[in-house]
Amino acid sequence: xxxxxxxxxxxxxxxxxxxxxxxxxxxxxxxxxxxxxxxxxxxxxxxxxxxxxxxxxxxxxxxxxxxxxxxxxxxxxxxxxxxxxxxxxxxxxxxxxxxxxxxxxxxxxxxxxxxxxxxxxxxxxxxxxxxxxxxxxxxxxxxxxxxxxxxxxxxxxxxxx
Numbered sequence: 001x002x003x004x005x006x007x008x009x010x011x012x013x014x015x016x017x018x019x020x021x022x023x024x025x026x027x028x029x030x031x032x033x034x035x036x037x038x039x040x041x042x043x044x045x046x047x048x049x050x051x052x053x054x055x056x057x058x059x060x061x062x063x064x065x066x067x068x069x070x071x072x073x074x075x076x077x078x079x080x081x082x083x084x085x086x087x088x089x090x091x092x093x094x095x096x097x098x099x100x101x102x103x104x105x106x107x108x109x110x111x112x113x114x115x116x117x118x119x120x121x122x123x124x125x126x127x128x129x130x131x132x133x134x135x136x137x138x139x140x141x142x143x144x145x146x147x148x149x150x151x152x153x154x155x156x157x158x159x160x161x
Contacts, residue, residue: 061131
């Protein structure tokens with residue numbers, strides 16, 4: 001009997017803890033998905049270490065590229081923080097049944113997402129400007145072959161499901 005009561009109490013405690021963490025877990029999953037989208041798994045649009053080795057960038061170019069990366073990472077942190085605030089505002093308005101305000105916040109969220117996407121393009125654009133002509137041509141070549149390889153991987157993955 002004692003074991004059964006203990007088991008019921010433990011089960012209740014676990015369920016209570018899980019329920020209390022529900023919204024936090026959703027937020028963590030949303031953030032994880034957002035990070036995954038922004039890291040371009042498999043894509044070579046950015047200037048990772050392997051890409052810079054293949055392009056044979058100089059130490060001076062590497063330092064300039066890193067400075068661009070840092071500046072844009074800071075900008076991205078601000079934009080992501082703004083997105084989190086907007087999600088909170090939207091949830092508040094939805095809970096209060098203020099649907100028109102929630103729709104307005106959706107527009108702000110879309111605008112913010114567009115800023116993030118454009119910032120990524122601007123970052124790559126600035127990095128490419130640091131390259132010389134030969135490196136730029138090689139970058140184009142590497143990116144187009146990476147895109148084709150990623151497309152092939154995606155098609156194979158979808159066929160399995």
